[in-house]
Amino acid sequence: MQVRIYIPTKSSTQSGHGSGNWLLEFVEKPGNKFKETLMGRTSSNDMSNEVKIKFPTLEKAIEFAKKKNYDFEVIEPKKPKLIKKTYASNFN
Numbered sequence: 001m002q003v004r005i006y007i008p009t010k011s012s013t014q015s016g017h018g019s020g021n022w023l024l025e026f027v028e029k030p031g032n033k034f035k036e037t038l039m040g041r042t043s044s045n046d047m048s049n050e051v052k053i054k055f056p057t058l059e060k061a062i063e064f065a066k067k068k069n070y071d072f073e074v075i076e077p078k079k080p081k082l083i084k085k086t087y088a089s090n091f092n
Contacts, residue, residue: 001048001068002027005061006075021054022061024072 005024010016028049036043055061058074065072 001070003065003070003072004075005058005065005072007077021056022058024053024055024061024065025049026051027073 003024003026005022007020008023026048029046032044032046033042034045035041053061053064055064062072062074
């Protein structure tokens with residue numbers, strides 16, 4: 001089973017840096033979704049893509065994935081570029 005380990009980005013309504021917890025989620029397999037004949041809604045045979053597990057550190061998430069024999073992919077968070085700005089630079 002394929003899993004993805006990453007730190008989710010903060011929502012646009014947050015002013016802080018986000019939670020900092022690592023998230024382990026299952027990768028959705030293609031072909032699991034189908035259209036129901038009665039109501040016409042989209043359904044799935046596999047509900048594992050709904051499961052998301054939080055870990056305080058990357059090491060614990062990797063340890064869990066290795067213990068369960070999951071193939072895992074770690075997505076490292078991008079560091080934001082901080083541009084130093086001063087009020088005086090507006091007048092140069």
